[in-house]
C-alpha cells in the first residue's frame with residue numbers, strides 16, 4: 001500500500017495554536033471536525049465522549065474569568081522580558097495571550113468523558129466518583145486536533161479547567177456521570193501552523209529489553 005505523504009506532513013504540524021481570530025467557525029465545519037473526533041477507538045466501543053460547545057459571549061466570559069484566575073493562581077502574574085526569545089518565554093507569552101483572549105475565541109469546546117474505574121482499582125476501593133475515561137477521550141481529542149489542522153482551523157488542548165471543574169460542571173449542568181477532560185479553544189489561527197519540535201522516536205525506543213537501542217540503519 002502507498003504511504004499517504006500528506007498525512008505525514010499534517011501530523012507534524014499539529015501545534016498548539018493559542019492565538020486565534022474572533023471570526024466565527026461555520027457550524028458544518030465544526031461538526032465535521034467533531035465527527036473526525038468520534039472516529040476514535042474506545043474500550044468495547046463504548047464511545048464515552050460528549051461535547052459541550054460554548055459560543056455565547058456570556059458563557060465564554062464566565063469560562064475565561066475562571067481560566068485566568070486558575071492560571072494566575074498557579075503561575076503568577078509575571079511576564080517574560082520582551083527580549084527573551086527562548087521557547088519557554090515564547091510559549092508563556094502565547095499562553096498569556098490565550099488566557100487574555102479566551103472570551104473572544106469563537107468556540108470553546110469542552111470535551112467530557114464518562115466516568116469509569118480503571119481495571120486495576122479493586123471493586124472494594126471504588127468509592128466516590130470514578131475518574132473520567134481519559135484513555136478513550138485523548139484519541140478523540142487528537143483526532144479533533146488533526147481534523148482542525150486539516151481544515152485550516154487552529155486549536156489548543158488545555159487542562160487548567162481542572163482547578164474549577166466542579167464549578168464548571170454546575171454552571172453548564174454537566175451530569176456527574178461525566179468528567180471534563182479537555183477544554184479546547186478553536187478558531188482560525190492568527191499565525192502560521194509551522195512544524196512541531198519533538199525528539200526523534202528513535203531516542204525513546206528500546207528493542208527487546210530496556211536500554212537496547214535500535215540497530216543503526
Ligand SMILES: Cc1cc2nc3c(=O)[nH]c(=O)nc-3n(C[C@H](O)[C@H](O)[C@H](O)COP(=O)(O)O)c2cc1C
Pocket residue numbers: 014015016017018095098156157158159160196197
Ligand atoms: C495532557 C496535556 C495537557 C496540556 N495542557 C495544556 C494547558 O493547560 N494549556 C495549554 O496552553 N496547553 C496545554 N497542552 C499543550 C502542550 O503545552 C503542547 O502540546 C506542548 O507544549 C507542545 O507544544 P506544541 O504542540 O505547540 O508543539 C497540554 C497538552 C497535553 C497533552
